[in-house]
Amino acid sequence: MTSKLRLADRTHDFFPILGLVAALASLAMPLNAWLVAIILMGAVVAAVHHAEVIAHRVGEPFGTLILALAVTVIEVGLILTLMQAEPEKAQTLARDTVFAAVMVIVNLLMGLCLLSGAIRHHEQRFQRTGIGAALATLTVLTVVTLVLPNFTSSVPGPFYSATQLGFVAAVSLILYGTFALVQTVRHRDYFLPDGDADGDGVPDAHAEPPTIQRTAISGALLLASLFAVVLLAKNLSPVMGSLLAEWGAPPAVLGVLIAALILAPEGLAAVRAAKADRLQTSLNLALGSALATIGLTIPAVAILSIVTDLPISLGLDAKSTVLLFLSLIVASQTLANGRTTVLQGVIHLMLFAIYLFTTFVP
Numbered sequence: 001m002t003s004k005l006r007l008a009d010r011t012h013d014f015f016p017i018l019g020l021v022a023a024l025a026s027l028a029m030p031l032n033a034w035l036v037a038i039i040l041m042g043a044v045v046a047a048v049h050h051a052e053v054i055a056h057r058v059g060e061p062f063g064t065l066i067l068a069l070a071v072t073v074i075e076v077g078l079i080l081t082l083m084q085a086e087p088e089k090a091q092t093l094a095r096d097t098v099f100a101a102v103m104v105i106v107n108l109l110m111g112l113c114l115l116s117g118a119i120r121h122h123e124q125r126f127q128r129t130g131i132g133a134a135l136a137t138l139t140v141l142t143v144v145t146l147v148l149p150n151f152t153s154s155v156p157g158p159f160y161s162a163t164q165l166g167f168v169a170a171v172s173l174i175l176y177g178t179f180a181l182v183q184t185v186r187h188r189d190y191f192l193p194d195g196d197a198d199g200d201g202v203p204d205a206h207a208e209p210p211t212i213q214r215t216a217i218s219g220a221l222l223l224a225s226l227f228a229v230v231l232l233a234k235n236l237s238p239v240m241g242s243l244l245a246e247w248g249a250p251p252a253v254l255g256v257l258i259a260a261l262i263l264a265p266e267g268l269a270a271v272r273a274a275k276a277d278r279l280q281t282s283l284n285l286a287l288g289s290a291l292a293t294i295g296l297t298i299p300a301v302a303i304l305s306i307v308t309d310l311p312i313s314l315g316l317d318a319k320s321t322v323l324l325f326l327s328l329i330v331a332s333q334t335l336a337n338g339r340t341t342v343l344q345g346v347i348h349l350m351l352f353a354i355y356l357f358t359t360f361v362p
Contacts, residue, residue, distance in 0.1 A: 011042075012049040016221040019043035019228030026231060040232040041261065047074060047225035048266055050218035057215045070222065072292040075101065075262050076300045077230035091313045094301040095158075096255025098294055099146060099320060102138075104259050105290040106327050107352035109267045113282040114334070115345025117274035124279040128338040130183070130190035134287040135335065137179045139328050141294040144168060146324065149315035158315025162306050169302035176295025183288070191284055252359050263289065279340065319362070323355050 022031060022039050051070035058066065079094050117124045145168060154161040160168060183191050210218070266285060274282040298314075305312045316324060330351060334344040 012046045013217075013221060015039070015042035015046040016050070016224040016228060019046075019232060020224045023228045023231035036232050040229060043225045043228045043232065044074060044261060045264075047222055047229065048269075050222040050225065052269060053210050053218040054215055054222070057210050057212075069292055069296075070226075072289070072296045073226055074229050075258070075293060076297050077226065078258055078262070079297065079301060080304055081230050091311060092252075093255065094297065094312055095146065095314050095316065096252045097258050098255075098297055099316060099324070100252070100255040100259035101263065101293045102142060102290055103323070103327060103352060103355045104256075104263055104267075105286050105293070106138075106331050107348045107355065109263065109270055109286050109289075110283070110331065110334075111345050111348030111352060112267070112271050113274040113279065113286065113345070114340045114348065115342060116271050117277065117279050117282070118340060118342040118345055120275055121277050122341070124274070124277065124340050125338055126280045126283055126335075126340075127190060127192070128335070131283050131287065131335050133182065133190065134179065134283075134291060135328075135332055137175055138287060138290050138294075139332075141172060141175055141291065141298075142324060142328065144171060145294055145298050145314055146316050147321055149313075150321075158313045159311055160314060165302045165305060165312075169299035172295045172298045176291055179291055179295075183284075192280065250359065250362060256356070256359060283335070319358060323351070323358070327351055327355075 019039050019042065022036065025031065026036070047070060051066055055066045075097065079097055114124075148168075149158045149160050152160065152164060154164060266289060270282040270285040273279070273285070301312060304310065327348075330347060334340065334348065
């Protein structure tokens with residue numbers, strides 16, 4: 001077991017360096033697309049791993065906040081890189097990716113956590129206060145950024161004007177910043193398992209925290225991974241676009257692929273926590289990622305849109321709006337009483353199946 005753990009650590013240390021070398025090499029010469037894709041996936045997984053190392057060092061709930069921020073930096077980097085590389089597809093890329101991330105988190109990730117945890121422990125409990133606050137913030141952010149543009153009249157269609165976009169970006173930052181303050185400072189105990197106000201129930205509580213040296217190394221490798229991901233995505237984006245066009249896949253599929261790639265490592269961490277009867281941590285990871293996705297991605301995209309005078313379409317179509325509202329309503333009912341069973345997990349997984357099917361078969 002120890003040798004396997006050491007091999008995994010070496011792999012996570014290797015991919016950021018390999019990714020950085022490949023990214024710099026891609027600036028001088030074209031690289032094989034499949035090789036770039038493999039290195040890109042390895043760099044994403046390594047980035048989340050090193051964020052987890054740093055998170056373990058600082059403890060809960062700061063740990064889940066660091067994980068969410070790391071994932072969002074990767075997502076923002078990918079979106080901005082692809083928007084600049086393919087301006088003709090830039091209008092809807094941010095909307096598709098953010099919406100896909102919300103559906104993956106609220107339905108697929110949450111469904112897997114609830115189902116896997118309930119199968120092993122039958123019924124699991126969590127603190128309603130913190131989760132309720134996260135859901136309320138998520139509802140406001142999703143509706144304001146993805147639904148309201150369809151009903152404004154300053155600019156025709158699912159667009160915000162530059163002034164409206166700047167205002168919505170500021171609102172998103174204020175809401176996410178306030179939530180982060182509440183989660184980590186003002187009401188930290190709302191996001192800890194019952195009876196663990198001092199943080200004794202954090203994930204890996206019985207594992208030895210990483211040393212300062214190991215944490216510093218992980219911080220450097222995390223930065224290298226993030227830099228590599230952005231550059232490699234720019235190199236890979238034309239190939240991805242042409243491949244999806246050959247398959248006849250709808251444009252929204254690219255957003256699903258980006259969201260799935262970025263959230264996969266963090267999703268595995270959340271499912272592991274649920275299986276270990278730490279549902280509070282799983283929900284903190286899931287909802288924190290969703291909030292960071294909107295609260296940080298939309299402002300970054302808005303700044304790019306305003307600076308480059310590139311209009312972005314944020315408003316969802318009618319089908320996606322219905323699925324979004326249905327997901328938020330079901331999530332609020334699922335997490336209303338502080339207890340979960342197998343049924344809630346299956347419901348969320350079926351909602352994700354409906355979303356995925358209607359994406360490929362619109």
